[in-house]
Amino acid sequence: MLQYGVRKLAHTLLVALGVVTLVFAALRLSGDPAATMLPGDASIDELVALRKTLGLDRPIPVQYASFLAGAVTGDFGISFRHQQPALGLVLDRLPATLELAFAALVLAVVVAVPLGIIAALNRGRLADVLAMAFAVVGQATPYFWMGIMLILVVSVELGWLPTSGRGTWAHLILPAITLGTHFAASLARLTRTAMLEVLGQNYVTTARAKGLPERTVILAHALKNASVPVITLIGLQFGTLLGGAVVTETIFAWPGVGRLAVQSIFVRDYPVVQAGVFVLALSFVGINLLVDLLYGVLDPRIRTEDTA
Amino acid sequence: MRRLRWPLLLPALPVIVAVAAALLAPWVAPASPTSGNLAARLRPPAWISGGSGTRLLGTDLLGRDLLSRLIWGARISLLIALAATVLGAVVGSLIGLVSGYYRGRIDRVVTKLIDVQLAFPFVLLAIAVIAVAGASIPVLVIVLAIGSWVGHARIIRGLVLSLRERDYVQAARALGADTPRILFRHLLPEILSVILILATFDVGRIIILESTLSFLGLGVQPPTPSWGSDLRDAAAYVRQAWWTSVFPGLAIMVVVLGVNLVGDALRDALDPRTQSRARA
Numbered sequence: 001m002l003q004y005g006v007r008k009l010a011h012t013l014l015v016a017l018g019v020v021t022l023v024f025a026a027l028r029l030s031g032d033p034a035a036t037m038l039p040g041d042a043s044i045d046e047l048v049a050l051r052k053t054l055g056l057d058r059p060i061p062v063q064y065a066s067f068l069a070g071a072v073t074g075d076f077g078i079s080f081r082h083q084q085p086a087l088g089l090v091l092d093r094l095p096a097t098l099e100l101a102f103a104a105l106v107l108a109v110v111v112a113v114p115l116g117i118i119a120a121l122n123r124g125r126l127a128d129v130l131a132m133a134f135a136v137v138g139q140a141t142p143y144f145w146m147g148i149m150l151i152l153v154v155s156v157e158l159g160w161l162p163t164s165g166r167g168t169w170a171h172l173i174l175p176a177i178t179l180g181t182h183f184a185a186s187l188a189r190l191t192r193t194a195m196l197e198v199l200g201q202n203y204v205t206t207a208r209a210k211g212l213p214e215r216t217v218i219l220a221h222a223l224k225n226a227s228v229p230v231i232t233l234i235g236l237q238f239g240t241l242l243g244g245a246v247v248t249e250t251i252f253a254w255p256g257v258g259r260l261a262v263q264s265i266f267v268r269d270y271p272v273v274q275a276g277v278f279v280l281a282l283s284f285v286g287i288n289l290l291v292d293l294l295y296g297v298l299d300p301r302i303r304t305e306d307t308a
Numbered sequence: 309m310r311r312l313r314w315p316l317l318l319p320a321l322p323v324i325v326a327v328a329a330a331l332l333a334p335w336v337a338p339a340s341p342t343s344g345n346l347a348a349r350l351r352p353p354a355w356i357s358g359g360s361g362t363r364l365l366g367t368d369l370l371g372r373d374l375l376s377r378l379i380w381g382a383r384i385s386l387l388i389a390l391a392a393t394v395l396g397a398v399v400g401s402l403i404g405l406v407s408g409y410y411r412g413r414i415d416r417v418v419t420k421l422i423d424v425q426l427a428f429p430f431v432l433l434a435i436a437v438i439a440v441a442g443a444s445i446p447v448l449v450i451v452l453a454i455g456s457w458v459g460h461a462r463i464i465r466g467l468v469l470s471l472r473e474r475d476y477v478q479a480a481r482a483l484g485a486d487t488p489r490i491l492f493r494h495l496l497p498e499i500l501s502v503i504l505i506l507a508t509f510d511v512g513r514i515i516i517l518e519s520t521l522s523f524l525g526l527g528v529q530p531p532t533p534s535w536g537s538d539l540r541d542a543a544a545y546v547r548q549a550w551w552t553s554v555f556p557g558l559a560i561m562v563v564v565l566g567v568n569l570v571g572d573a574l575r576d577a578l579d580p581r582t583q584s585r586a587r588a
Contacts, residue, residue: 018424026436036440140565142516142536144523145557148543152554156547236426243431247520251543258431262524265439273439277432285427 004296004303012289019281024067027274028060037080037268071278077271081264086271090257090279096166097256098283100248101241103172104179105234112184113230116191117218120199131188138185143244147178147251164253171252179248183237190233194226201225228299235291239284246280319569322562330383338362339373341380341533346371350549366551369541374552378559381533385560388445388528389514392452396514397507399453400460401499405491407461408468418465422458430455430517438526448527452517456510463506467499501578508571512564519560535560 027033034050051057054077055066070076076086119131154174155163161170198204199222207217246258253259261276296303329336339362349371352358356366365374407418425433434451441447471477472495480494519536521527523543528534530541535556542552 014420015424015427018420019428022424022428022433023436026433027440031440031442033440036442136568137561137565140512140516140561140568142519142523142557142560142564144520144536144543145539145553145560148539148546148553149557152546152550239427239429243429246431246435247524250524261432261435262526265435266525270439273435277436280432281428284429288427 001296001303005293008289008292008296012285012292015288016282016285019285020068020071020278021064023274023278023281024064026277028063028067032056033270037270076275076278079264079269079272081267081269081272086269086275087279089272090260090275093255093257093260094279094283096254097242097245097249097258097280100172100175100179100254100256101238101245103176104183104241104244104248105238107176107180108184108187109234111180112187113191115184115188117195117223119188119192120195121218123196128192131192135185135188138181139189141181143178143182143247144251146181147174147248150174150178151251166254175248175252175254178251179241179244182244183241186237187230187233191226191230194229195222198222198226224298228295231291231294231298235288238287238291242280242284319566319573322566323570326382326386326559326563326566329379330386333380333383337373337376337379338364339376341372341376342531343372350545350552352549353551365555366549368538368549368552369545374555377533377538378535378555381535381538381556382559382563384445384528384532384534385515385518385536388449388452388518388534389511391449392456392514392518393507393510395449395453396456396510397460397503400457401464401503403457404461404464404466405468405495405499408465409472409487409491409495411469415465418461422462425458431520434517434521434526438521443526443529445528445532448518448521451521452514455517456514459510460503460506463502464499467502468495471495471498505571505575505578508567508574512567512571515560515564515567 032051034047034054034056038046038050048057055063058066074087078084079086079089082089115131115134119128122128151163151174154160161174163174165171204217204222207221208214212221242258245256246262248254249256249259250262257276257280261273261280264270264272264276345367348363348367349369351363351367351371353364353366353374363373363375365378368374368377403418407415433454437451437454438447477490477494480490485494518527519534519539522534522536523540525537525540528537530537538556539553542549542556546553
């Protein structure tokens with residue numbers, strides 16, 4: 001297990017390096033940040049001066065090296081708008097984003113996994129059809145529209161929950177539903193497929209044949225083995241959740257990293273965009289490492305596979 | 309194609325309607341999508357008191373006809389989705405084809421690239437690129453294609469890895485067929501149906517991503533009508549005019565639902581291997 005952990009950690013570091021490189025490529029190669037940051041009527045002299053201040057006049061490899069150094073030491077520059085280090089601003093908001101993403105994740109798992117199991121056990125019957133209808137519609141609904149509709153119905157018409165901000169549990173409910181529904185939809189479909197596959201296996205028949213109660217068969221034997229693809233999806237989809245958080249935060253005025261990053265685009269606060277994207281992307285890499293390690297615990301066979 | 313029957317027609321209906329609206333926008337839209345009558349702003353739909361028969365779905369904040377904006381918006385949204393899907397599918401499939409066929413160093417580089425990009429949430433990548441390149445339709449198409457090539461490359465690569473060992477490929481090689489001929493005459497036809505299925509699901513995904521970016525203000529810019537950017541304005545006054553938020557969102561949802569169900573049906577019809585699994 002230790003060896004497996006070390007191997008996964010090494011792989012993660014490599015991916016993290018790739019992610020940093022991709023951030024760099026996306027930010028440097030898609031245009032001139034200096035031109036983006038300055039107002040439209042800025043003079044050429046101002047442009048040249050800013051390029052020099054930002055170090056954009058240096059060769060790309062040199063810029064890349066200093067970007068890497070900045071990423072390692074956490075130096076992304078000073079926010080123009082807030083006159084504070086960009087990373088600090090982002091890290092201040094990170095708990096809010098993670099709180100929202102985890103709330104959505106928990107909500108999705110709590111709803112979708114039982115739904116998928118019920119659908120699998122009642123294959124072809126009404127419960128199955130209803131659960132899958134929910135899944136198909138959920139997958140077709142954009143986050144942001146879901147959020148607007150929830151605000152319209154639950155907050156404006158019914159007056160049950162606040163429309164925006166962060167603070168109490170009540171503030172968390174609508175954003176979590178908004179962010180979690182899409183995920184719950186794909187999770188329910190996958191849980192159903194995974195359960196159906198496992199329920200057809202010999203050991204499940206054996207467990208039934210030796211007279212175990214159906215509850216034990218399903219929860220102890222089937223569910224544990226069906227959980228590997230489900231956990232894979234949770235890990236993969238966490239990135240989508242972080243991306244979705246950007247949108248959800250914007251709708252509900254949730255003070256997270258995503259909203260900060262999007263607002264910073266419009267005020268041309270480039271260091272903050274850079275730090276925000278970087279921190280969120282690395283959070284996702286970290287989550288995937290956790291998921292990989294969790295696999296090793298759940299399915300011992302995985303520890304010895306892919307020794308490449 | 310034997311299973312392509314009525315269940316395909318029902319979900320295809322919203323897609324057909326949307327495509328027709330997009331193609332025929334100048335003729336079927338009852339009013340201009342961009343010039344409105346400020347005196348008639350925020351009029352409710354026709355069936356609600358205060359609504360007007362000529363403004364079926366009501367008007368928006370600037371007094372523009374909502375139905376006309378939806379129809380013209382279909383044109384923009386579908387065009388972007390189609391362009392990005394084709395670009396992503398072509399680039400992704402080519403990379404997957406070459407990487408799976410040649411293996412070796414090219415394959416290792418491609419696999420790492422795929423790993424890295426999968427570790428990068430799409431919306432964040434889009435934010436990083438659009439923050440610098442600025443928001444415009446060409447940038448949007450490229451960004452969306454960047455978000456979709458990976459899925460194609462990964463799956464096609466896997467398929468080609470196993471197909472290249474098949475007897476008929478070996479035979480073609482033994483007969484002296486050159487690599488482009490093997491890739492495009494022998495392997496490509498085999499995987500075309502998979503590419504088509506993947507691309508169909510991509511259309512749905514990309515419509516949602518495009519509307520999401522446009523909603524954030526990073527995609528289609530006003531006054532160009534698009535379902536996502538219309539919702540951006542509408543969200544601000546959802547209390548006063550629910551219809552401006554409800555209809556564009558419904559349009560997105562119904563069309564994406566239709567595209568996804570068509571994708572399901574296509575997969576069942578074209579790919580017998582997944583049938584038992586998908587419909588189990």
